[in-house]
Amino acid sequence: MNYKELFIGTDLYINTSDQKKTERIYLDSAASNLALRSSQEISQEYLNYYANAHTKVHAAAKFTTELIVWAENTIKNFLGADDTYSVVFLGNGVTFPLNRLALGLSKLRPEKDTVMISSMEHHSNDLPHRVNHEKVMYISGFDEKGDYIGFDLAEIEQQLESSNGKVNYVAITGASNVSGEISPYHEIAKLAHQYDAYIIVDGAQLVAHASVSLVNKEDPLSSVDFFVFSGHKIYTPGSPGVLIGKKEILAQMEPIFYGGGMVSSVTLKDFTVAEHLSDKEHAGTLNIPGIISLGCTINFMQHVEMEKVYAKEQHLINYLYAELSQIPEVILYPNANITNKVGVICLNLQNIPHELTSLILNDYFGIAVRNECFCSHPFVKDCLVEELWDIEDESAVNLYRGMVRVSLGLYTTEKDLEFFVQSIKKIIGNIDFYRMQYELIDKTNYKHKDFDNDLKDYFDIEKKIKNYYEKSYSS
Numbered sequence: 001m002n003y004k005e006l007f008i009g010t011d012l013y014i015n016t017s018d019q020k021k022t023e024r025i026y027l028d029s030a031a032s033n034l035a036l037r038s039s040q041e042i043s044q045e046y047l048n049y050y051a052n053a054h055t056k057v058h059a060a061a062k063f064t065t066e067l068i069v070w071a072e073n074t075i076k077n078f079l080g081a082d083d084t085y086s087v088v089f090l091g092n093g094v095t096f097p098l099n100r101l102a103l104g105l106s107k108l109r110p111e112k113d114t115v116m117i118s119s120m121e122h123h124s125n126d127l128p129h130r131v132n133h134e135k136v137m138y139i140s141g142f143d144e145k146g147d148y149i150g151f152d153l154a155e156i157e158q159q160l161e162s163s164n165g166k167v168n169y170v171a172i173t174g175a176s177n178v179s180g181e182i183s184p185y186h187e188i189a190k191l192a193h194q195y196d197a198y199i200i201v202d203g204a205q206l207v208a209h210a211s212v213s214l215v216n217k218e219d220p221l222s223s224v225d226f227f228v229f230s231g232h233k234i235y236t237p238g239s240p241g242v243l244i245g246k247k248e249i250l251a252q253m254e255p256i257f258y259g260g261g262m263v264s265s266v267t268l269k270d271f272t273v274a275e276h277l278s279d280k281e282h283a284g285t286l287n288i289p290g291i292i293s294l295g296c297t298i299n300f301m302q303h304v305e306m307e308k309v310y311a312k313e314q315h316l317i318n319y320l321y322a323e324l325s326q327i328p329e330v331i332l333y334p335n336a337n338i339t340n341k342v343g344v345i346c347l348n349l350q351n352i353p354h355e356l357t358s359l360i361l362n363d364y365f366g367i368a369v370r371n372e373c374f375c376s377h378p379f380v381k382d383c384l385v386e387e388l389w390d391i392e393d394e395s396a397v398n399l400y401r402g403m404v405r406v407s408l409g410l411y412t413t414e415k416d417l418e419f420f421v422q423s424i425k426k427i428i429g430n431i432d433f434y435r436m437q438y439e440l441i442d443k444t445n446y447k448h449k450d451f452d453n454d455l456k457d458y459f460d461i462e463k464k465i466k467n468y469y470e471k472s473y474s475s
């Protein structure tokens with residue numbers, strides 16, 4: 001199947017510094033992946049029947065309510081969650097559900113004042129837990145020598161044991177946005193439950209890349225209590241953040257947002273919070289088109305089958321890893337060949353700042369990657385520690401505090417990765433030329449001396465609006 005055609009933006013041509021239009025290669029899917037065209041089109045079509053939910057009296061409102069329930073059930077089914085789970089839509093990405101859980105669970109079990117997280121988390125799966133609990137226990141992904149080991153189950157168990165039942169929950173990533181490693185979240189769930197702690201899995205980097213099953217029927221202790229993800233990381237920009245959680249726990253949590261829709265009765269003196277979880281958690285009007293387009297994407301992914309998605313990505317990421325590890329000037333992070341991972345690789349080119357590499361990739365080759373620390377400062381720092389010590393010119397250290405991240409989506413092809421590898425080789429071979437084209441504009445940021453991409457050359461938003469206005473005015 002030609003997956004590229006199914007997504008919006010895979011045929012984008014951008015200007016490169018040689019004044020040519022170059023096909024853009026999108027390797028920044030871990031930040032946000034590109035939009036699945038069918039979901040956007042179908043949800044656009046749904047707008048013909050758009051109305052607010054919260055009533056079934058008129059036809060469009062009834063249709064909308066039905067579609068929201070359909071999206072909830074589609075998500076549950078996709079994630080192997082049964083009727084003991086409920087789906088909550090919150091904010092724009094995974095950060096909102098994580099904050100909701102941190103606040104709600106800390107109030108629910110104040111006697112358990114400790115959380116366990118790993119030092120490999122995105123800040124969104126660290127800071128909300130930190131600020132809502134007295135104490136944080138960190139699981140390190142590195143051994144005493146500083147070598148990467150990933151999640152060490154023995155260390156987790158030992159820490160849980162030493163906490164004397166004080167750990168409220170363990171919050172871990174499903175797959176890392178730096179190493180790409182898929183965590184053994186079922187095993188960690190089992191350990192957490194043995195010590196009366198809940199488990200939260202941050203599925204932001206997992207959900208679009210591998211199949212997930214929250215329930216483990218054979219071993220219920222290893223089932224997951226809470227799973228969160230962002231629609232924009234599963235091909236659906238404009239959709240909300242999603243929380244799938246155990247009903248029995250959600251039901252005990254106080255709401256954090258108050259207003260219309262989440263109450264069953266209100267007087268000037270009092271109010272009663274709605275019993276139905278979906279009402280209780282959803283104050284105000286939902287992002288209805290976003291929920292419907294997310295339901296469409298998830299349903300589409302079920303047709304594609306996640307096992308096939310995973311297998312395709314394994315082939316590509318193994319190919320990329322093998323190619324890059326043959327280039328002596330490429331440093332790969334963390335320093336370990338991870339076998340169970342999603343399509344993410346972080347790297348640096350020896351003695352070339354990450355920002356410069358990323359700019360050259362964009363400006364000369366039309367390749368979009370992300371650089372810096374990917375909102376995972378502690379993890380990136382742990383990976384870089386030795387190299388930073390080796391830099392003799394102290395004033396240059398800031399330039400090397402980060403990495404380049406290449407991340408894949410369903411639309412990524414081997415040809416894209418071949419081109420990436422060739423481009424990396426060209427950068428290494430011609431680095432003196434490239435360096436001369438850029439100037440440092442502050443301590444860490446470079447700028448091309450005579451090239452930049454101008455948004456208006458691509459997308460003049462006000463001109464488009466004016467065109468629409470003039471067309472409707474003249475008709």
Ligand SMILES: Cc1ncc(COP(=O)(O)O)c(C=O)c1O
Pocket residue numbers: 030031092093094095096122124125173175176177202204205230
């Ligand atoms: C593992 C992980 N968790 C959380 C987040 C935050 O996601 P969002 O921006 O959708 O809230 C990200 C974003 O990159 C991530 O990769």
